[in-house]
Amino acid sequence: MNAPNSEPNQAESKPSAWSPPVSRMKVTDVPSGAKNLNVEGRQPVSPLQGFGQMWQKTFKVRLTGVSLTPAEVMEIWKANFPKFQPVENRFYPTMSGLSPGQVVLIDAKVPALPGTPSILPVSTGVLVMYADDTTVTVMTPEGHPESGWNTFSTYEEDGCIVAQCQSLCRPNDPLYELFNRYLGSSAQQDKIWIYVLNSLAEHFGVQGQVMTGKILVDPKVQWNQAKNIWQNAAIRTVIYFVATPFRWLRKPAVKENR
């Protein structure tokens, strides 16, 4: 893990920082514009359940000159979380925001091949597993491109506020692993976190340099998890879109039968 030099005392927010146990994800309200595909009823997964190699990736930016506390920076980050995402990666927090136990829906577009435009839709979501004053960790559901956790945190290092995104994940199934290793998905995901940190830095008027660190935690693939492909959110989202005209045609027919 990439240890920060300092971390706030979390005693005050201890009881409520963790989500209660969630066996199946439940979407309580669907924000306007969100699709809520591939999330409802899915089990949240950890880095232990995925298929591919486990990577720990750390992205951080120093917010030089920002005179806020790490908690104040995190408060702004949480409030603007969807705004700091790239346009092809739309986040839809519920009204409760990034609080423990809440589900954040995601509608993303990914390139089919490296270097091509992001046109393939992927609808998914994440569960807020942990949230305190300076840290938010989200957990992915079955079918998500990654199996594991993404942690967004702020801390002070050498008198400077640092904002960090850290993921501890495996690709969820063999197809995602293939795309991750050979077809640029990993680099695409890296670009998203770099974009997020640059957006945050720009919000504070800082031209930050995002630093990246990657550790291959487990080089093995877990063949016993190959079956996860059945729930692949990318495949299911494409099927959903392809089937949309048929659903439209079916609706009047169903009404007439009544």
Add this chain to the structure above:
Amino acid sequence: MTSEKIQLAVRKASPHTSVIDIKGEINAFAENALMDAYTQATSQGARYIVLNFSSLDYMNSSGIGLLVTLLIRANRQKQRLVACGLSEHYQQIFELTRLNEAIVIYPSEAEALAALS
């Protein structure tokens, strides 16, 4: 502002079993201390490692991430990692994070050692 708030002690419970007593907080700062304790346990010839959480004050999501990396290291060395002394709250967190599927939890150290023997 705080820094490392963890104290770890490694004990040899049997020729092939070591116990790591964890006191304080497991957060991102605990990495070096935890990995040093693991290395010490391994150098004692441990095939089984019991993480004793009975004096744990707090663990955040970075701490859970550390346990995952520790588990992977232990698995690669063909060692078995188990836990004991977790409060009900942290048992729920093991359940939430699905760590309980990879690390067996025993109520007490005595029960963990009995099961491993």
